[in-house]
Every structure is written in C-alpha cells, then in structure tokens.
Amino acid sequence: MRVVVGLLLLLLALCGSGAQGEGGGLGQVGEISEFQETAPRDAAEESAESTTKQTTPDIWAEVRALRDMVVELKVFVQLLQRENSDQEMRLTATESKTTDLEKENADLQTRLSSSESELLLSKSRIDQLERENAVQATDLTSLGTRLTATESKSSDLEKENAVQATDLISLGTRLTATESKTSDLEKENADLQTRLSSSESELLLSKSRIDQLERENAERPKVAFYTALTEGFIGPYNTDITLTFSKVFTNIGNAYNPATGFFTAPVKGVYYLQFTVCGNLTGLMGVQLYKNKQRMMYNGEWKEASHLKYMTNSAVLELMAGDEIHLVLPSSYAIYNNGDNHSTFSGSLLFTL
Ligand SMILES: *[C@@H]1O[C@H](CO)[C@@H](O)[C@H](O)[C@H]1NC(C)=O
Ligand SMILES: *[C@@H]1O[C@H](CO)[C@@H](O)[C@H](O)[C@H]1NC(C)=O
Numbered sequence: 001m002r003v004v005v006g007l008l009l010l011l012l013a014l015c016g017s018g019a020q021g022e023g024g025g026l027g028q029v030g031e032i033s034e035f036q037e038t039a040p041r042d043a044a045e046e047s048a049e050s051t052t053k054q055t056t057p058d059i060w061a062e063v064r065a066l067r068d069m070v071v072e073l074k075v076f077v078q079l080l081q082r083e084n085s086d087q088e089m090r091l092t093a094t095e096s097k098t099t100d101l102e103k104e105n106a107d108l109q110t111r112l113s114s115s116e117s118e119l120l121l122s123k124s125r126i127d128q129l130e131r132e133n134a135v136q137a138t139d140l141t142s143l144g145t146r147l148t149a150t151e152s153k154s155s156d157l158e159k160e161n162a163v164q165a166t167d168l169i170s171l172g173t174r175l176t177a178t179e180s181k182t183s184d185l186e187k188e189n190a191d192l193q194t195r196l197s198s199s200e201s202e203l204l205l206s207k208s209r210i211d212q213l214e215r216e217n218a219e220r221p222k223v224a225f226y227t228a229l230t231e232g233f234i235g236p237y238n239t240d241i242t243l244t245f246s247k248v249f250t251n252i253g254n255a256y257n258p259a260t261g262f263f264t265a266p267v268k269g270v271y272y273l274q275f276t277v278c279g280n281l282t283g284l285m286g287v288q289l290y291k292n293k294q295r296m297m298y299n300g301e302w303k304e305a306s307h308l309k310y311m312t313n314s315a316v317l318e319l320m321a322g323d324e325i326h327l328v329l330p331s332s333y334a335i336y337n338n339g340d341n342h343s344t345f346s347g348s349l350l351f352t353l
Pocket of ligand 1: 280308338
C-alpha cells in the first residue's frame with residue numbers, strides 16, 4: 001500500500017505542474033464534484049486546494065486536470081487491483097506451494113534424520129570394518145610371512161623331490177635288475193623245486209629201502225664168540241681130544257657151547273673162524289679144525305724149551321644151519337694157557353646165504 005500511495009503522490013505532483021501550464025476546461029464539473037464527495041481527503045487534495053486558493057482564475061482548468069488525473073488514477077487503481085488480485089492468487093498458490101514444500105521439507109527432514117542415523121550406523125560400520133581391515137592387514141602380513149616361509153620350504157622340498165626322483169630312477173634301474181635277477185632265481189628255484197621233488201621222492205624210496213634194510217638187519221642173526229682155553233697144560237694125551245675153551249668173553253647168539261667146545265651155525269652163511277694156541281713145553285704143539293666130522297685144518301710143530309710159542313690161523317667157511325665146528329688136540333701134542341689168555345678161539349657170521 002505504501003508503494004501505491006507513493007505512486008499517487010508522484011502522479012499528483014506531475015499533474016499539478018501539467019495543469020498549471022495547460023489551463024483546463026469546465027465541461028466535466030459534475031465528475032469533479034462526484035470525485036470530491038467520494039475521494040478521501042488526503043495530502044494530495046489539501047495540496048490541490050491550497051493550489052486552487054492561490055490560482056482561483058484557473059480553478060476549472062485545474063478541476064478538469066484533476067478529473068482527468070482521477071480517471072487515470074481509477075484506471076491505474078483498477079490495474080493495481082487486478083495486479084493485486086493476481087498477486088494474491090500467486091500468493092495463495094505460493095502459500096499452497098509453500099505448504100507443499102513444508103511437507104516435502106518435513107519428509108526430507110525425516111528422511112535426513114533416518115539418513116543421518118544410517119550414516120552414523122554406516123560410520124560405525126566403517127570404523128568396525130576399518131578395525132577389521134587393520135586386523136586383516138596384520139593377518140595378511142603374517143600370512144605373507146608364512147607364505148614366504150612356505151615358498152622357501154616348497155623350494156627346499158622341490159630340491160629334495162628332485163633328489164628323490166633321481167634316487168627313484170636309480171632305484172628303478174636297480175629294481176629292474178633285481179626283477180631280472182629274481183626272474184632268473186625263480187627259474188632256478190623252479191628247477192631246484194623239480195630237483196627237490198625228485199630228490200624227495202628218491203629220499204622216500206631210500207628211507208623205505210633203509211627201513212627194509214633195517215628190518216632185514218634186525219632180523220639178521222647175530223653170531224660172534226671169543227673164548228680162551230681152560231687154564232693149565234692140556235696134553236700130551238694118547239688120543240685126540242676136543243678142546244674146550246671154557247673162558248667165555250663173548251658169545252652173541254649163544255652158538256658156542258663152552259661145556260662141549262662146539263660151535264653150531266644157527267643159519268646158513270659164511271663164517272669167519274680163528275684160533276691161537278700157545279706151547280710151553282719142549283715137544284709138539286698144534287691143533288686141528290673140524291667141520292662136523294670132517295677135519296679142515298691140521299697145524300703143528302716142534303717147540304724148544306725155555307720160551308713160549310704161538311700158533312695162529314683162521315678160516316672162512318660156508319656153513320649150513322646146524323653145521324658144527326670144534327678144535328681137536330692131536331695125540332702126543334700139548335698146549336698151554338694161564339691167566340694171561342695165551343690160547344683163544346673166536347668166530348663170527350660174516351653174512352647169511
Ligand atoms: C711155563 O711153565 C712153567 C712150569 O712148567 C712155569 O713155571 C712158567 O711160568 C711157564 N711160563 C710162562 C711164561 O707162563
Ligand atoms: C684173561 O681173561 C680173564 C677173563 O676170563 C680176565 O679176567 C683176565 O684179565 C685176562 N688176563 C689178562 C692178562 O688179560
């Protein structure tokens with residue numbers, strides 16, 4: 001409103017100066033009076049009245065000028081009213097828009113608060129993540145160190161591996177040689193197995209043979225005797241006498257009879273027989289060997305005095321079971337024995353037939 005009043009004052013001042021120069025007419029007095037009744041009394045009118053008093057002869061001209069001015073002012077006021085209405089409309093629209101903007105602002109405030117909360121949370125999260133990151137960085141450093149150590153160890157292991165690979169190749173070569181040797185040995189072993197089997201078979205046969213021989217040996221009659229002549233001088237007599245070797249050392253099979261001086265063959269076989277007779281008198285000494293009633297040997301000689309004399313002989317005879325062997329002292333012959341066992345008679349079965 002102050003702007004409008006200011007503008008009015010300015011117009012009045014302009015019109016006043018214009019009216020003084022122009023002079024003005026009387027044709028529109030009614031409109032001037034109408035204007036005087038309705039228009040408010042303000043500083044502009046007072047100013048106009050004072051002017052009128054000073055210039056009375058030009059009063060109608062002034063009035064006309066004023067009337068024109070009032071019309072212009074009315075038009076101007078209408079313009080201003082329209083402008084005011086427009087401005088009010090624009091104000092209303094602006095207020096409505098302001099309300100909307102306030103709502104929007106409130107929403108934005110709310111969203112801003114929530115965003116700030118989120119931002120705080122995010123910052124807190126970022127701090128936490130930074131701390132975690134720092135820890136992870138430390139871990140990473142430690143992992144790096146460990147990785148370096150592991151890489152170094154890997155390198156060592158690779159070297160070791162290379163050495164082992166070389167060893168493996170050498171072992172492979174040796175293995176091949178050993179396998180070849182093993183194959184040879186297996187063949188040899190197979191041969192030996194075969195030979196062993198045959199040997200075992202032979203061994204079984206041999207064992208069987210040995211058993212048989214042992215049985216035969218066990219069944220084979222055992223015959224052996226060794227005797228000495230009855231102590232003292234035997235002979236000389238007028239007739240032949242059978243000598244009895246009564247001192248028995250050995251008599252396996254009891255085939256020799258010390259009471260009669262006869263040896264009887266228990267089985268058919270080949271027998272070995274031996275005698276030794278001693279002489280201790282000046283005169284004839286000797287002995288005869290009989291198989292059954294048949295003389296097989298006659299040994300005798302002259303003996304000088306003052307020393308002992310011996311006579312030894314042996315015979316290998318094939319005898320039937322029941323055949324008898326004995327020694328005979330011929331008539332006029334003498335032999336001798338004492339505790340030193342000078343005269344002896346012995347025999348044994350060599351083998352059966
Ligand atoms: C031979 O016989 C005589 C007895 O006539 C005796 O004294 C002597 O000791 C005997 N000799 C031996 C070596 O026995
Ligand atoms: C002669 O034979 C008998 C057993 O009849 C024996 O005791 C003795 O010692 C033998 N004599 C000698 C000198 O060996």
